[in-house]
Amino acid sequence: MSARVTMKDIAAELGVSINTVHKALTGKAGVSESVRAKVNAKAEAMGYHRNTSASSLRRKDINLVFCLPRASREGAYFFRYLWEGCNRFEQEVIDRGITVERVEFGVGGYADALEQIDERLQVGEKIDGLLAYAPGDDRATELLGQIAEAGVTIELVDGDRPHLNRLGASLADYSTAGSLMAEQAANLVHASGADARVLLLTGDPYTDSHYLTARAFHNYLRERDIPWQVEDLAGAHAQVKQLEHELEKRLSAPDAPELICSVFAVGSEVVADALVSTGKAGRVMVIGNDLFPESALALRRGIFTNIVYKDPTSLAYRGAKTLGDYLLWGRTPTVPVQKGAVEMVFASNVDRYCELAGI
Structure with missing residues (x-):
C-alpha cells in the first residue's frame, strides 16, 4: 500500500505553505477562493483523507x-x-x-x-x-x-x-553559557601566555539571554579570583553601526584586546567583520555565540576560536x-x-553541530 498523503505533500505539489493547505481544506479564512479550489482539487486528485x-x-x-x-x-x-x-x-x-x-x-x-x-x-x-x-x-x-x-x-x-x-x-541555560565561555577564555589565555586584555560584548541589558550570560561570565572570573581587566562593550541589534565603530577603534589601538567574547549572535558577526576590516583576523582569540552560516565559516577559517551553541x-x-x-x-x-543544554563548538566538530542545526 502507498503511504498516506499528508498536507505537507499537497503543499509541496502546489508550492504553498502547509498552513495555506490547512486553511483551505478546513474552511478557515485567510486564503482566496481560487487557492481553496486548487488545494481541494489537488487533495482529491492525490487521494488525501483528513485524519478525523x-x-x-x-x-x-x-x-x-x-x-x-x-x-x-x-x-x-x-x-x-x-x-x-x-x-x-x-x-x-x-x-x-x-x-x-x-x-x-x-x-x-x-x-x-x-x-x-x-x-x-x-x-x-x-x-x-x-x-x-x-x-x-x-x-x-x-x-x-x-x-x-x-x-x-x-x-x-x-x-x-x-x-x-x-x-x-x-x-537556554544562560548561567552555563557564561561560565563555559569564561572557563574556555581562561584556558585560551593561559595557553597563549598573553596578557589578559579581554573585551566582552554584553549586548542588551534588558534581554535575558544577553544579561544573564554576561553576568555568569563575570561571576566565574570573580569566584576564581582571576585578575583580569574585562572591558564590557554594550549594545545590541539597534546599535550595530556603533558597535562596529567601537570594535574597529579598539582593535586598532596599541593595547588591543588579546581575547574578545560576545554573548549574542549579532555581536559575533560584528566581531568577525571588524577583525577582517582591521587585518586582525587570526591574531585575536575570539569566542562567539550562536551557530549560523557566517559564524561557522569564521570558525573554520580561524577567525573564531570557539562558539558557544545554545540550540535555539x-x-x-x-x-x-x-x-x-x-x-x-x-x-x-x-x-x-x-x-536547554549549552555546548562549546570547535573547528574540529563544527560540521556535526551544523548538521544538527540544519545549517
Whole structure:
C-alpha cells in the first residue's frame, strides 16, 4: 500500500505553505477562493483523507499564535533558528486540529505586535495559545499580562517572567553559557601566555539571554579570583553601526584586546567583520555565540576560536510542543522552566553541530 498523503505533500505539489493547505481544506479564512479550489482539487486528485480521529480531539480547532522576532536582517543569525523550531512543531501537528499563525516583529516592534493581538481578543477573536518572546520592557510585559487575562495560554521563549500568568518558559541555560565561555577564555589565555586584555560584548541589558550570560561570565572570573581587566562593550541589534565603530577603534589601538567574547549572535558577526576590516583576523582569540552560516565559516577559517551553541531550534520546538500538549491533552509541564543544554563548538566538530542545526 502507498503511504498516506499528508498536507505537507499537497503543499509541496502546489508550492504553498502547509498552513495555506490547512486553511483551505478546513474552511478557515485567510486564503482566496481560487487557492481553496486548487488545494481541494489537488487533495482529491492525490487521494488525501483528513485524519478525523486526530482533528476531533477537541470540538473546535486550536488556534495558536507564534509571536517572535523576525527571521530576516538582524534576526537571521539567531531568530531564524527559533522559527525553524516552530516549523518542526507545525509539521508534526498539522493534522491534529491545530492552526498556527505567525506574527513577526522587528527591532522595537514587539509591543506593537502584542497590542494588535490584544485588540483582536477584545473584539472576540479566538486565540487559544501564544508562544511569545520573553518581554524586555514594561509595555510588552503589561500587554502579555492582558492577553493572559483574556484567557490565552502563554508559553515564553528565550527568557522568563515568573510573575506573568504563563504556562512556562523554554530557554537556554544562560548561567552555563557564561561560565563555559569564561572557563574556555581562561584556558585560551593561559595557553597563549598573553596578557589578559579581554573585551566582552554584553549586548542588551534588558534581554535575558544577553544579561544573564554576561553576568555568569563575570561571576566565574570573580569566584576564581582571576585578575583580569574585562572591558564590557554594550549594545545590541539597534546599535550595530556603533558597535562596529567601537570594535574597529579598539582593535586598532596599541593595547588591543588579546581575547574578545560576545554573548549574542549579532555581536559575533560584528566581531568577525571588524577583525577582517582591521587585518586582525587570526591574531585575536575570539569566542562567539550562536551557530549560523557566517559564524561557522569564521570558525573554520580561524577567525573564531570557539562558539558557544545554545540550540535555539530545539528551544523553540520545546516551547511550542509544551503549549500544544497542554491545549490538546491538558498536559501541564512537570517543570515550568525548561532549560536547554549549552555546548562549546570547535573547528574540529563544527560540521556535526551544523548538521544538527540544519545549517
